Amino acid sequence: MKQPETLKSSTSVIHIPIHAPAHAAVHAPVHAPIHAIDLIRKKRDGLALTEHEIKFLADGAATGSIPSDQLAAWLMAACIRGLSLDETRALTLAMRDSGEKFSPHALGKIAVDKHSTGGVGDKTSFLLAPLAAACGVVVPMISGRALGHTGGTLDKLESIPGYRTALSLEEFETVLRQCGASIVGQTPALVPADRVLYALRDRTGTVENPGLICASILSKKLAAGLDALVLDVKTGSGAFLRSHEECEYLAALLVTTAEAAGTRTVALLTDMDQPLGYAAGNWIELIEAVEVMRGERKPESENLRELSLILAGWMIHLGGQADTLELGYARAEKALTDGSALRIFFEMIAAQGGDLSVFDDMRAFHKPGATRVVEAWESGYIATMDTTALGWAVQRLGAGREKAGEPVDPHAGIFFHARRGARVKRGQPLASLYATTAAQLAEPEEIFRRAINLSEGPPHAVVPLVRRIFTRAEAERYLQSAP
Numbered sequence: 419m420k421q422p423e424t425l426k427s428s429t430s431v432i433h434i435p436i437h438a439p440a441h442a443a444v445h446a447p448v449h450a451p452i453h454a455i456d457l458i459r460k461k462r463d464g465l466a467l468t469e470h471e472i473k474f475l476a477d478g479a480a481t482g483s484i485p486s487d488q489l490a491a492w493l494m495a496a497c498i499r500g501l502s503l504d505e506t507r508a509l510t511l512a513m514r515d516s517g518e519k520f521s522p523h524a525l526g527k528i529a530v531d532k533h534s535t536g537g538v539g540d541k542t543s544f545l546l547a548p549l550a551a552a553c554g555v556v557v558p559m560i561s562g563r564a565l566g567h568t569g570g571t572l573d574k575l576e577s578i579p580g581y582r583t584a585l586s587l588e589e590f591e592t593v594l595r596q597c598g599a600s601i602v603g604q605t606p607a608l609v610p611a612d613r614v615l616y617a618l619r620d621r622t623g624t625v626e627n628p629g630l631i632c633a634s635i636l637s638k639k640l641a642a643g644l645d646a647l648v649l650d651v652k653t654g655s656g657a658f659l660r661s662h663e664e665c666e667y668l669a670a671l672l673v674t675t676a677e678a679a680g681t682r683t684v685a686l687l688t689d690m691d692q693p694l695g696y697a698a699g700n701w702i703e704l705i706e707a708v709e710v711m712r713g714e715r716k717p718e719s720e721n722l723r724e725l726s727l728i729l730a731g732w733m734i735h736l737g738g739q740a741d742t743l744e745l746g747y748a749r750a751e752k753a754l755t756d757g758s759a760l761r762i763f764f765e766m767i768a769a770q771g772g773d774l775s776v777f778d779d780m781r782a783f784h785k786p787g788a789t790r791v792v793e794a795w796e797s798g799y800i801a802t803m804d805t806t807a808l809g810w811a812v813q814r815l816g817a818g819r820e821k822a823g824e825p826v827d828p829h830a831g832i833f834f835h836a837r838r839g840a841r842v843k844r845g846q847p848l849a850s851l852y853a854t855t856a857a858q859l860a861e862p863e864e865i866f867r868r869a870i871n872l873s874e875g876p877p878h879a880v881v882p883l884v885r886r887i888f889t890r891a892e893a894e895r896y897l898q899s900a901p
């Protein structure tokens with residue numbers, strides 16, 4: 419995943435611009451015509467593209483002027499050869515500018531958002547968006563759907579009857595003005611280059627390249643006009659990128675690229691060696707998030723509560739509403755305990771058409787088609803959890819999708835009754851699995867059993883919730899010294 423040595427600087431760039439003669443009354447460079455085939459060859463041969471060439475590719479993807487076979491060939495070359503820091507920055511900005519953009523500045527508040535690289539049971543957005551809004555920043559959150567083994571914020575929210583995730587930019591602004599936070603999906607006109615390139619990457623095995631991931635994530639966040647951004651880069655057995663080094667590289671790349679685009683950014687590397695909280699699915703994740711906001715402190719939800727407060731603390735601090743991170747955390751905790759975050763969360767749901775009556779008795783609203791309780795097959799400690807496999811079990815229960823566009827079951831998912839490190843007795847319930855039909859339970863149960871490793875003694879390593887923090891200075895230092 420680290421960049422090949424030859425590509426770490428842009429010294430190998432071949433400059434195409436032909437500068438006009440000094441007497442000509444033009445100041446911008448005149449560019450020779452560009453052909454997609456030349457850019458594919460150039461990247462295939464390990465050379466870096468210019469900013470102008472990268473823009474040609476992003477615009478070609480957005481408008482359809484470059485056919486998908488040529489885009490796919492270039493993506494494969496980029497995936498194998500890597501992108502320099504300059505190319506990554508150029509691609510991010512060109513993709514950001516490929517369509518319509520949102521400007522939150524008329525709202526008169528500092529706009530801050532959080533992005534997570536995706537995990538299992540990751541429902542922090544439901545807590546931290548209203549927490550940060552309660553503390554004075556505005557949170558224009560453009561979220562995604564379930565992808566592979568990871569859940570999708572939009573799919574979870576759509577389990578609330580009536581909740582609309584497809585708002586126009588005008589409606590988005592109205593909700594933000596009214597509530598301070600809004601969670602919506604990407605509009606068709608926002609970052610069209612990513613829409614095309616992401617679908618191609620998904621089909622051609624070219625997702626896992628740090629430059630391409632960085633440009634894809636940040637183009638969407640920067641198109642939302644953010645002043646500041648907090649990145650939650652997951653690391654561990656449930657992370658999108660498996661090695662810790664790859665996660666560190668991606669975090670540093672994201673921070674330096676977003677900062678170069680003028681957005682104050684910090685990245686936290688956080689633990690995904692077990693699901694976050696006790697619920698993974700759609701509606702059941704809302705149950706857990708609202709329980710935490712109602713002040714119910716179950717030990718199984720403590721990592722969710724703590725991470726949400728840490729991330730919200732950073733949002734409040736970067737958004738200028740607290741001088742230090744510690745004060746940001748304290749303000750977020752107050753907004754959690756005094757009920758103001760929950761009030762904003764409910765206001766946002768109502769403003770986006772959601773039926774609040776389902777929160778009166780959240781468990782009564784949970785009506786899965788089929789349920790199975792999995793019991794411990796022997797006594798011992800939960801030593802490790804293969805969290806990616808647990809995510810696939812959740813997806814196969816019906817909470818996620820096999821192909822883009824498929825419906826998901828709002829009631830499917832898993833309640834985890836024991837966490838990593840817990841001592842369990844044979845026959846003790848480890849998890850409840852919820853699916854659409856009984857026939858859908860067998861495979862996820864099998865995956866679950868293989869994903870949980872029971873040992874005689876307690877696990878040795880205690881994994882911290884936040885493993886590393888990349889501020890701008892730390893990210894620049896890391897990239898300068900990266901091998």
Ligand code: URA
Pocket residue numbers: 535616625630631632634635
């Ligand atoms: N999420 C995105 O939006 N893009 C990627 O490339 C990977 C994760």
